[in-house]
Amino acid sequence: MNIKLISILLFVFTCLAFAQPELEIKPNKIEFEDLFNRFDFAYLINRGDQILTIDSLNFKDDIYLIDFANNLELPVTINPDDSVRMNVTLSGFYHVTLSDTSDTIYVYNGGINSPEPLRVKIDFFEDEYGDFTGTVTDSITLLENANVYFFYNGIYLLDTATTDANGNYSATLPEGDYTIATEMSGYYVQFHDSTYDPYFAKIESLDFGEVKTINFNLLEITDSNLSVSGTVFDSLGGIV
Structure with missing residues (x-):
């Protein structure tokens, strides 16, 4: 094997070693300002030079409904220098508590253990x-x-x-x-x-x-034979 061929192979292996996808979320923060503005979105952008795969999301599914443009479903693949729009709907606004007003949605890509965060601000409430x-x-x-x-x-x-x-x-x-x-x-x-x-x-x-x-x-219950029954539904009409 001559020196020129070895140099070419080393160059190829070096490129492959450093070639990788790179996820950027833009904007990296979304905000819900009131009960009448409960929809926002962010773009998942592949800044790398290899195909990026969005494996999973970590979020509070009792508060948010998340989907992707063009009816894409997980896992979502993104080519280099391309993007996918991720839609976030505050569907369970009636579940929001003070601890939820500053939140984070985590986006996992390509099996990487360190996810990319999308910060969420729910600004329904006064600051005083x-x-x-x-x-x-x-x-x-x-x-x-x-x-x-x-x-x-x-x-x-x-x-x-x-x-x-x-x-x-x-x-x-x-x-x-x-x-x-x-x-x-x-x-x-x-x-x-x-x-x-x-x-x-x-x-x-x-x-x-x-x-x-x-x-x-409070008034004490003296009749111990009372009972209540019924069905509980979620915000989408499904039985809980």
Whole structure:
């Protein structure tokens, strides 16, 4: 084997060794500004010189619905210097809690263990906060481990709190309007103000820096033979 042939082979092997796909997500952040703007997208771009394969995605499927342009399905292959549009729909907006307002969707490519992140900002809520505090009792006993639920704009559950040994709870929340409910095993679910029907619940407005006290007095269930049955559906109409 002559020197020229060896040089050519070394050059080819070197090119193959360094040739690889390179994933870029552009933009690398998407934002949902309100309930009426719940669709966004990003482009998955192959900046490398080899075919790139999108193997899988890691995201909260109870909040997001993700698909690709042209009805592509995973695994998706992208040629060098080409791109595929990834559509992100905030389908489960009523599941969004404060912990979800800054989120990340991870895109895995070519079996690489380190995925490429797509940051997500859910900006439904105000950036200024206030506090709800209160006590849950049954008129005689201070109730520990009662759950308190905060429904932002009366639509979807934003946060929860649990009472301590003295029946007290507190929650720091974005300013806005809330429907508040509490429940505990052995007691009827109660919405503020002393109603068991969410449609008649009192809306409480929370302002920046405000500390608002909301107390609950639960009614114990004395008939142990009561039961409830039904079917639970997801946002797409499927049975859960």
